[in-house]
Amino acid sequence: MKWFSAPTALGLVSVLSFSLSTGAQQTFFNAPGSYASYDEGLFTPLEDLSVLSETQFTTLSHPAFPAYSVRVKKSNFCDESVKAYTGYIDIQARHLFFYFFESRNNPEKDDVILWTNGGPGCSSSLGLFMEHGPCRVVDNNTTKFHPESWNSNANMFFIDQPIGVGFSYADYGETVSTTEEAAVDIASFVGIFFEHFRKFKGRAFHMAGESYGGRYIPVFASAVFDQNKRLEEGGVTPINLKSIMIGNGITDFYAMIESYWAMVCTPASLAPVLDIGTCVAMKQAIPRCKKWLKENCVDQFDAINCGASATFCDSALTGPVFTQSNKNPYDLSKSCSAEELNLNLCYPITMNISSYLDIPRVRSQLGVHPKVGNFKSCSNAVGIAFAQQLDEYRPTQHYVAALLERGVKVLIYVGTLDWICNHVGNQKWTEELEWSGHEAFVDEPLREWTVDGKKAGLTRSANGLTYLTIEGAGHMVPYDKPKEALKMVNRWLDGKDF
Numbered sequence: 001m002k003w004f005s006a007p008t009a010l011g012l013v014s015v016l017s018f019s020l021s022t023g024a025q026q027t028f029f030n031a032p033g034s035y036a037s038y039d040e041g042l043f044t045p046l047e048d049l050s051v052l053s054e055t056q057f058t059t060l061s062h063p064a065f066p067a068y069s070v071r072v073k074k075s076n077f078c079d080e081s082v083k084a085y086t087g088y089i090d091i092q093a094r095h096l097f098f099y100f101f102e103s104r105n106n107p108e109k110d111d112v113i114l115w116t117n118g119g120p121g122c123s124s125s126l127g128l129f130m131e132h133g134p135c136r137v138v139d140n141n142t143t144k145f146h147p148e149s150w151n152s153n154a155n156m157f158f159i160d161q162p163i164g165v166g167f168s169y170a171d172y173g174e175t176v177s178t179t180e181e182a183a184v185d186i187a188s189f190v191g192i193f194f195e196h197f198r199k200f201k202g203r204a205f206h207m208a209g210e211s212y213g214g215r216y217i218p219v220f221a222s223a224v225f226d227q228n229k230r231l232e233e234g235g236v237t238p239i240n241l242k243s244i245m246i247g248n249g250i251t252d253f254y255a256m257i258e259s260y261w262a263m264v265c266t267p268a269s270l271a272p273v274l275d276i277g278t279c280v281a282m283k284q285a286i287p288r289c290k291k292w293l294k295e296n297c298v299d300q301f302d303a304i305n306c307g308a309s310a311t312f313c314d315s316a317l318t319g320p321v322f323t324q325s326n327k328n329p330y331d332l333s334k335s336c337s338a339e340e341l342n343l344n345l346c347y348p349i350t351m352n353i354s355s356y357l358d359i360p361r362v363r364s365q366l367g368v369h370p371k372v373g374n375f376k377s378c379s380n381a382v383g384i385a386f387a388q389q390l391d392e393y394r395p396t397q398h399y400v401a402a403l404l405e406r407g408v409k410v411l412i413y414v415g416t417l418d419w420i421c422n423h424v425g426n427q428k429w430t431e432e433l434e435w436s437g438h439e440a441f442v443d444e445p446l447r448e449w450t451v452d453g454k455k456a457g458l459t460r461s462a463n464g465l466t467y468l469t470i471e472g473a474g475h476m477v478p479y480d481k482p483k484e485a486l487k488m489v490n491r492w493l494d495g496k497d498f
Contacts (some may be wrong), residue, residue, distance in 0.1 A: 214249020
């Protein structure tokens with residue numbers, strides 16, 4: 001989820017300062033050469049998840065990642081039909097929390113998906129307990145089986161990242177404030193996991209996320225892909241990265257500019273929600289916004305002028321939606337006050353999730369570290385740290401193009417009722433993406449895709465890139481349209497056309 005503590009730079013949480021954590025810089029990943037070959041006798045894989053304890057963590061390490069280790073335990077909860085595990089990725093004094101659920105279908109053969117929510121700063125517990133996890137929170141104390149979970153046919157991770165999000169924590173206040181920093185941690189964790197649990201080696205691996213995941217996932221996947229060469233040179237099995245999946249993402253911020261106006265001032269999805277005078281003022285601001293942002297954030301990156309341009313454009317193009325529309329920015333078909341947005345992101349279930357994850361017995365079962373305070377769906381501090389680095393204003397679409405050129409498939413799916421990372425802007429950037437498959441992609445007409453014989457949305461696909469809409473869904477597609485979302489991901493994993 002892309003979220004706000006207050007309306008600021010085109011959806012950023014605020015703006016400016018940088019504190020580099022040292023742990024992420026001490027791995028072989030950042031070395032210009034390759035991994036040193038390691039002595040096989042120094043490494044014994046754990047191999048089997050079933051040997052893990054339910055009462056205490058088992059610590060995993062690997063000589064290729066000397067600054068990293070993983071604590072993991074059985075945590076059979078949420079879905080009694082499958083094996084579940086939780087733990088921490090330890091990067092010296094920084095600790096990232098994760099959940100892992102085996103597939104309901106065939107865990108010995110099914111693909112592996114890694115999922116992260118966005119923000120920046122929102123916990124992937126939202127994806128787990130609200131969207132497409134094995135169970136959904138019913139009230140403050142209870143969960144129920146979720147039949148449309150994405151682990152129906154895949155083994156699945158949910159990760160609280162970066163440091164300070166969800167159950168993740170730091171020993172001495174260390175922080176991560178850019179996506180590129182966070183990518184080092186994720187790539188190393190993935191390497192350690194597949195080395196230890198060798199039944200997953202060579203298994204198709206997919207990296208997925210929503211909202212700010214449109215920035216996270218292309219960078220994270222690129223880190224995994226680039227790490228593979230160095231892994232191979234050191235005698236470590238590379239990760240079989242097959243695809244990335246981005247739901248209602250912010251990937252190319254510049255291509256999104258005009259869409260903020262289009263979604264609320266034209267019938268792009270629904271009837272206009274702002275008055276004519278406001279829409280005219282927004283329309284008049286668009287040329288200046290595009291000029292300033294292109295000069296200061298795109299053609300060259302000038303932090304001061306980019307920040308100033310973004311602040312102006314935010315006030316002109318996103319401010320009115322919060323101050324005048326009384327609409328849920330994640331679903332324009334619903335009303336939501338500013339107070340509700342700040343309280344629960346316009347979704348009361350997020351408060352139930354927080355209450356459930358603050359129950360002592362639940363925390364004990366998951367192995368949450370005592371240092372972690374009350375659960376928060378989204379961390380304001382993390383959001384501000386990323387905003388201060390203007391992390392959103394980086395050329396993430398180029399990572400997508402580079403992955404496509406290297407044979408990694410890309411699925412961009414969008415709920416049509418979302419405003420914050422909407423279908424108008426996502427369609428625009430996929431059509432403008434510079435890569436070898438550009439002409440073939442734009443030459444494909446948009447066509448209907450169906451679920452159980454009924455129209456589910458529109459799609460186009462060519463040379464590994466697929467763009468797809470889900471009608472009637474907002475920002476969190478699996479929450480609004482769980483059946484359609486599961487059909488979508490299953491077809492994607494199976495390599496079937498939409």
